[in-house]
Amino acid sequence: xxxxxxxxxxxxxxxxxxxxxxxxxxxxxxxxxxxxxxxxxxxxxxxxxxxxxxxxxxxxxxxxxxxxxxxxxxxxxxxxxxxxxxxxxxxxxxxxxxxxxxxxxxxxxxxxxxxxxxxxxxxxxxxxxxxxxxxxxxxxxxxxxxxxxxxxxxxxxxxxxxxxxxxxxxxxxxxxxxxxxxxxxxxxxxxxxxxxxxxxxxxxxxxxxx
Numbered sequence: 726x727x728x729x730x731x732x733x734x735x736x737x738x739x740x741x742x743x744x745x746x747x748x749x750x751x752x753x754x755x756x757x758x759x760x761x762x763x764x765x766x767x768x769x770x771x772x773x774x775x776x777x778x779x780x781x782x783x784x785x786x787x788x789x790x791x792x793x794x795x796x797x798x799x800x801x802x803x804x805x806x807x808x809x810x811x812x813x814x815x816x817x818x819x820x821x822x823x824x825x826x827x828x829x830x831x832x833x834x835x836x837x838x839x840x841x842x843x844x845x846x847x848x849x850x851x852x853x854x855x856x857x858x859x860x861x862x863x864x865x866x867x868x869x870x871x872x873x874x875x876x877x878x879x880x881x882x883x884x885x886x887x888x889x890x891x892x893x894x895x896x897x898x899x900x901x902x903x904x905x906x907x908x909x910x911x912x913x914x915x916x917x918x919x920x921x922x923x924x925x926x927x928x929x930x931x932x933x934x935x
Contacts, residue, residue, distance in 0.1 A: 775883075782869065782877055782885035790862050791892050792845065796855040797901040799842035804900050805835040811898040856904055863911040875917055882921050890918045 748755060799805040809831040813819065818827045845851075851858040866889060870877050877885045893915065896902045906912045 779877065779883050779885045782866075783888045786885065786888040786892055790866075790889060792849045793851065793855070793859045793862055794892065794896060794901075795838065796842040796846040796849075796851055797859050798896050798899050799835070799838040800855055800901065802835070802839050805839040805842070806832070808896070808899045809835040809838075815898065856901070856908070859901065859905060860909045863905055863909040867910045867914055870914060876914070882918050886918055887922070890915070890922065894919070
């Protein structure tokens, strides 16, 4: 979408050519990879360093940060259950599903994800206390932004800011996220980004395009 907005003379079909899908085999399974999915194809050298930085951190969000969530959100049986109750509340499962089905999903899902979280902890080489890995990742992100910028995008969030926010926002009501706010430097950036998202600050770009 961002590429389409900046390349105003190109049609959607032309823009999609920048993002071909590659098919490959791994561990006996066929997988699909969308090339350039973290890049905005400006078609010029303008702001090249900023674009490279944005791409780098979008890749980090997808390849690193997102994998640290499940082992933290489902760290213990009680945390796993609390997380599922939170997802049920915000997702309005009570309105969408019969009581028996909702309880089945909450309790069976919480148990299953607790076990899966343990496997993911090992797969992604997280610290014994998985919270420490999540704290380190959030501090790493804030340090990269630095003290002279409000966002990775400068005065306004860019796609890297939105990628990190989009990964963390769904767990806002979970115990893991509250621990992150208390034990890392993420809070101020997160609050500012949330304000920007709530105000639909980027809607003007879409309106201008349309």
